Amino acid sequence: MLDLSKYQSIGGALKDAVEVFANETCLIEADRERENLRLTYREFRDRTMPVAKALQDAEFAAGDRAAIIMTNQSKWLIGAYAIFYSGGVLVPLDYKLTADEQWQLLKHSGARLLITEYPIWRQLSAAKGRTEATDLQMVIVTEAPIDTDLLGGVRWEIPSTHAGEPEFRPRTRSDAATIVYSSGTGGRPKGCVMTHENYLEQCVALTSLYPFAPGMRYLSILPTNHAIDFMVGFFGPFICGAAVVHLRTLRPEYVREAFVKYKITYVSLVPLVLKNLQKGLQARFDALAPGKRKVFDALVAVNKTLTKRRPHLALSRLLLKQVHEAFGGELRAIIVGGAFTEPETLQFFYDLGIPVANGYGLTEAGTAITVNDLKPFRADTVGKPLPGMEVRVLHPDADGIGEVAVRGKTVMLGYLNEPELTAETIVNGWLMTGDLGRFDLTGHLQLFGRKKNMIVTEEGKNIYPEDVENVFESLPVKESCVFAANYIWPQRSMVGEQLILAIHLEPGQSLTPALRQEITARNNRLLNYKRVRGIVLVNEDFPRTASMKIKRNVLAEKLAKLDRSSAVLEL
């Protein structure tokens, strides 16, 4: 691993990594059973230079912003390397957003350049938001079919118009490295401005617990724009000389094959996929003949006893050979993130000898704040603070539960163009997470719900009420407002979170079947995971500010006086 204390920027560290690990395998890209590409670090570097040159020829300057909207693949990392090499600020956007949402964030970020795939560009260029992102001057399109009009985009394969090598543009630790959107596709975009120091420090902390080395292979499944995959599926493995494996399909049958074929060392998953994996394994165990099942259960019991204090990978692989062979036989840990994972799921895998690196993090805090150090494994907690992280529980109640606040070198600079929101979120250097937790006697953090008005789904999606309530605008009622139910009625739980719609009817109006139908129809315009699940009727005017904005906290306090079970009418 490179000594990151010597570096000022992501670009500087990556530039050295590709030289130090020149002959190691860097990237493998497969499409179903076919391997498309296998690059050493030297070959990776050779592919990045023409892209960097093309950027610089287009007068892309140090400090300029460049967005990437791509599925997980080699060109994502090649493009990102070229942007950092050229001193750019990377804006990684979620390829799963709609074209309108992507244009909104492209506009907000002020990106001058976009690198994207042809199928995504096809939809983007047809959307009306295109005219609004006026800063965007160049779009590089990958996988474009020959003879297709790229509607103003240029081909990835376009040769540089000028001779010579691109120049490396150094940055300093305090410079912005990325702008990562943690939410705000429907309301107020929250673009977290992350510095080079944020990433350098986070990488040192994470690799101290979960180290990479040449020969190790990380399977990149979580979208690379996500803070976790960016760190453990790009920067982390690169500065250690490990390899990243990309799959062009995420169908479960090919993902399963990839574990075995590529002898995967680490993978990151969201809780939904981990639970799906658990379900599949459980079904296979349940299908065992009674005799075999008895032997299997006995082996699991032995493994549980032997790994009580800490994992013993070699021993577990021997005891539960078939299970481990199904994962390729070299899996060291499954990293799970993006949302809260239920302890039973974590314990299920740990009992099979597969540690799950469970933790807690926020984009605003640079990926992870706490991680389970496995000494011993504790499924009921989200682990201990990472080295360099200061974590406090503010204003604890009688049970020791309060708001989690974080300070450290990985905390973001602030929200892009939002000084007030930044000042509310980072107070005297402490990042207010809005999550409720407490430390147990051994220093492990346990989470008990949220203080903030939002939910996180099992797919790792952060949903803010402001992002969904525009579909209820002009609803034929006096006024309406969306809330996270647990924000109004705290539940001390991080699972099963729901959004509800508070409505104030006009005088003499009632909640008729027609109105319900109208609400349902509007709700159905939202993706399933964004929908509200219940209605609460309010019989007084919503409290508002002088500028007529709803005072959400005051309204929430009023609603809290209602009995949840009778107040929430199911949709």
Next chain:
Amino acid sequence: MRAIEQTTQEVLDLAAKHFQVAQGSLAPDDDFFKKLGINSLQALELLSRLENHFGIELPDYEVQGVSDFRTLASRIQSRL
């Protein structure tokens, strides 16, 4: 070769069968995530089933962002 109308109908029938909803309850312009209440993993299962049915390969990235049956059918049609 099938006409696009036939391909679309076969996509609708297969989706209804796969997710166990009444035949005829799905329409070409329905958003399958919203109408069926499915997540991305379940949508991938449907894609695999459609591939087997039509005997084609439909890359994930080719259908990225597609959420209605009509567009899905047109992507399939272009590969028949």
